Amino acid sequence: MSVLQYNLYDKHGIPILPGDTLKVFHYVAALRREHRYMYKYVLAVESRGEDKPSLLKISHLNLRNQTYWQIMDNRVLYTYEVVQGFGGVKPGEDYRDRKRAKVIPDIKVCPLCESNTQVWVNQLTNKLTCHRYGCNNKVLE
Numbered sequence: 001m002s003v004l005q006y007n008l009y010d011k012h013g014i015p016i017l018p019g020d021t022l023k024v025f026h027y028v029a030a031l032r033r034e035h036r037y038m039y040k041y042v043l044a045v046e047s048r049g050e051d052k053p054s055l056l057k058i059s060h061l062n063l064r065n066q067t068y069w070q071i072m073d074n075r076v077l078y079t080y081e082v083v084q085g086f087g088g089v090k091p092g093e094d095y096r097d098r099k100r101a102k103v104i105p106d107i108k109v110c111p112l113c114e115s116n117t118q119v120w121v122n123q124l125t126n127k128l129t130c131h132r133y134g135c136n137n138k139v140l141e
C-alpha cells in the first residue's frame with residue numbers, strides 16, 4: 001500500500017496549494033511583443049483514490065465560475081507563478097517560505113508556451129530557439 005504524495009510546482013519551485021493566486025503566462029501580443037498574463041485561483045485538492053495522483057481544482061476567475069484541473073504529478077509548471085498564498089506555512093509567513101523543489105531548467109521545454117517539440121538550436125544563429133507559431137522564433141537564452 002502506498003499513498004501517493006505528489007505536488008505541483010510553479011516556475012520557482014514553490015508548491016502550489018489551495019488558496020493561492022496564480023499568474024499564468026497567456027501569450028505574446030503581436031503588437032510590441034508584450035507578454036500577456038491571466039490570473040487563476042486554486043480552489044481545492046481533489047483526491048481520486050490512493051492509486052492516482054490528486055487533481056488541483058483551479059478557478060478561471062470568470063463570472064461563470066468555470067474551473068479546470070491540473071494533475072498533481074510533481075511537474076514544474078514553467079508558465080505558472082504563485083503571486084499570493086498563505087497556506088502550508090506558519091502564521092505571518094507566505095508562499096515564499098514554503099519548502100521549494102529544486103527546479104532544473106529543462107531547456108527543451110519553452111518557458112513561454114510549454115512546447116517541447118519545437119525547441120531546438122537554430123542552425124543559423126546557433127541559439128536555443130522556440131519555433132512554435134506564437135513564439136515566433138523567440139530566443140530562449
Ligand SMILES: [Zn+2]
Nearest residue numbers: 110113130135
Ligand atoms: Zn515557445
